[in-house]
Amino acid sequence: MGLEILIVDDEVEFAEAFAERLRLRGFTAHIANSGEQALGIVDQGAVKVMVLDLKMPGMDGLEVLRRVKKSHPEVEVIILSGHGSEMDDAYGRNLGAFAYLRKPADIGDILEAVKRAEKLLASRAV
Amino acid sequence: MMEKHYYTSLTRNMTLIVIVVSFTPLILIAGLIGYYFETSYREKVMQHLHELVEKHQQLINSFLDEKLSYIKVLADSYTYDELTDESFLQNKLVILQNAYSGVFVDLGVVNSAGVQISYAGSLKLLNADYSKAEWFREAIKRDYYLTDVFLGIRRTPHFIISVKKRRGDTEWLLRATIDFVAFNSLVEQIHIGETGSAFIVNSAGELQTRPATELAPNITSLLSRTSWARMGAAESAKPVASSIEEVKTSSSGSNAASGIIKSQNRNIIYILMPLKSGEWTLVYQQDQADAFSEINRARVIALAIFTFGCLAIVLVALFISQKVVGHIQKADLEKEMMNEQVIEAGKLASIGELAAGIAHEINNPVAIMVEEAGWMGDLLEEEELQESENVDEFRRSLKQISLQGVRCKEITHKLLSFARKTDPVHHQVQVNDTIEEILSICKERSKFSNIRVQTELDQYLPLISASPTELQQVFMNLINNAIDAIGSGGGLLEIRSRVDGDKVVVDIADTGYGISKNVMARIFDPFFTTKPVGKGTGLGLSICYGIIKKLGGNLTVDSSVGLGTTFHVNIPIHAETS
Numbered sequence: 001m002g003l004e005i006l007i008v009d010d011e012v013e014f015a016e017a018f019a020e021r022l023r024l025r026g027f028t029a030h031i032a033n034s035g036e037q038a039l040g041i042v043d044q045g046a047v048k049v050m051v052l053d054l055k056m057p058g059m060d061g062l063e064v065l066r067r068v069k070k071s072h073p074e075v076e077v078i079i080l081s082g083h084g085s086e087m088d089d090a091y092g093r094n095l096g097a098f099a100y101l102r103k104p105a106d107i108g109d110i111l112e113a114v115k116r117a118e119k120l121l122a123s124r125a126v
Numbered sequence: 127m128m129e130k131h132y133y134t135s136l137t138r139n140m141t142l143i144v145i146v147v148s149f150t151p152l153i154l155i156a157g158l159i160g161y162y163f164e165t166s167y168r169e170k171v172m173q174h175l176h177e178l179v180e181k182h183q184q185l186i187n188s189f190l191d192e193k194l195s196y197i198k199v200l201a202d203s204y205t206y207d208e209l210t211d212e213s214f215l216q217n218k219l220v221i222l223q224n225a226y227s228g229v230f231v232d233l234g235v236v237n238s239a240g241v242q243i244s245y246a247g248s249l250k251l252l253n254a255d256y257s258k259a260e261w262f263r264e265a266i267k268r269d270y271y272l273t274d275v276f277l278g279i280r281r282t283p284h285f286i287i288s289v290k291k292r293r294g295d296t297e298w299l300l301r302a303t304i305d306f307v308a309f310n311s312l313v314e315q316i317h318i319g320e321t322g323s324a325f326i327v328n329s330a331g332e333l334q335t336r337p338a339t340e341l342a343p344n345i346t347s348l349l350s351r352t353s354w355a356r357m358g359a360a361e362s363a364k365p366v367a368s369s370i371e372e373v374k375t376s377s378s379g380s381n382a383a384s385g386i387i388k389s390q391n392r393n394i395i396y397i398l399m400p401l402k403s404g405e406w407t408l409v410y411q412q413d414q415a416d417a418f419s420e421i422n423r424a425r426v427i428a429l430a431i432f433t434f435g436c437l438a439i440v441l442v443a444l445f446i447s448q449k450v451v452g453h454i455q456k457a458d459l460e461k462e463m464m465n466e467q468v469i470e471a472g473k474l475a476s477i478g479e480l481a482a483g484i485a486h487e488i489n490n491p492v493a494i495m496v497e498e499a500g501w502m503g504d505l506l507e508e509e510e511l512q513e514s515e516n517v518d519e520f521r522r523s524l525k526q527i528s529l530q531g532v533r534c535k536e537i538t539h540k541l542l543s544f545a546r547k548t549d550p551v552h553h554q555v556q557v558n559d560t561i562e563e564i565l566s567i568c569k570e571r572s573k574f575s576n577i578r579v580q581t582e583l584d585q586y587l588p589l590i591s592a593s594p595t596e597l598q599q600v601f602m603n604l605i606n607n608a609i610d611a612i613g614s615g616g617g618l619l620e621i622r623s624r625v626d627g628d629k630v631v632v633d634i635a636d637t638g639y640g641i642s643k644n645v646m647a648r649i650f651d652p653f654f655t656t657k658p659v660g661k662g663t664g665l666g667l668s669i670c671y672g673i674i675k676k677l678g679g680n681l682t683v684d685s686s687v688g689l690g691t692t693f694h695v696n697i698p699i700h701a702e703t704s
Contacts, residue, residue, distance in 0.1 A: 024504050
């Protein structure tokens, strides 16, 4: 059983492909296509790392980040967004995201961030 | 662009308005005051002359009356016998001469036959026969008589006062000769200015005194204008000479006549007054130019002041309107430039928003493409596909997809950073450090292109407040552009930093191929590039421009084709915190 990762993105195809690639690399990947759905999954308690898109219809990424950090501060959130100014916003407000990556991101960069998060989680568990 | 013609006509109109507005009251006031002043001054002068002549008229009249009355008194006081006694007569002459030195030349008693039977005086005129003399014929008819000036027997100018007395049946005359010189001096006293003089003429226009100045021609025609002399002179003065052109005549009753006549290009003022009950006329004449010399001088001065004033007004009007129009022209130019800048800024802003939208919309599909390609790549690694003969071809193709995806990402990221509205945090930045940093990054590239890099950095450069990453972006872009402009042929890249007033200025000069004029006009436009397709996004310089403008600074270019280009980055030391 690999690290439980939740991919939050309104672009279904992107989420699916990304999830498959993570699964191939031994992670357990879940998909949420909206903010509400994502919060529901996080509430189940299995998710350790969240890869979050910022611009989504309905509840947007910043709101999801804020709520997750409130209810489940142990979950590490990696922001993966295509939009520059919202990325700046998230960074500027210091909402506690673990890393910021820009779409389209190289799988290697994402894996590196995930691995760092995993290490952090492991150190916290000890 | 406003035409030059517009400013010239503006200058001309302003000048004309100033001149007209200043000249009109000046001319009106000068004319009005000049007219009234001149008129009243002329009247004053004429009045003054009148009074003067009148005073002398009275003086001469009283002189004559006085002398006549003495002779009368003499004739009344003494008998014929006493007066015919020469020693007695001599005695009386001496008394008279003592009282009025030089006036009485001699005394004599003439009988009705015209023979001087008694005489006292310096000349030997005893028994002189006056029976043929005109004066005697006149004198014998009247109680008393004053002759005109004549030469007489003694051949010197003189005139005679005679009083007729009766003794029995015969009449006799007491006669006194009045010296011309003494009489003349009375009139000669009237001498005003250079040409003003007086003289006396009889009714025939013959001179009775010596005029001190040149005579006005044709006295007789003047005399014909007077009421007192008209009768006697009527015959001789009938043809009024055409050479006399009357300018102005005024007559105050029967006492005087005055006016101005034109003669030989001179205007002559004349005043005529009757003497001796109109038998003689006291004539005063003066050149108008002389009489009114004061006013002429005043007129010259006023004219000079007026001319200088007008000249000054014209010059000042020209000067002021040119200066004002210069200012207007400058202001127009500045306004125009401001408008251009506003348009430019607006254009950049709207393009920026558009670019941000496009970038974001493209990022998602590109992300999916890259992800799918990655997924395919992952799948290719599975063993059953390794056998396929085209597996390498697949790999190359997928690699190409992700490579192009990265290229898309680069473009969109540049677009996003160009459009970024929110300011990244400002710090105090040493521009020199930023330049050094960028140069160290570009060192390899410049070495590869045979480019010599020269820096001349002001070590006392003050810190400025800016975002370090933005500044890096600016210098990175400008230095990269300079290296690109020089090309592989090699050249010189010079970077200078200095303080100019309240600004930090960085000059980045290359010896590249320069920028042509039509390229220069669009150099800061987004998406404008001269680089080959795929090499440049056309955003570099517009991003730099935006960043420097945001700092309150300015980015300018000097370039000449074939010689090189210099970019000047101006950043204010104390940026306004907006």
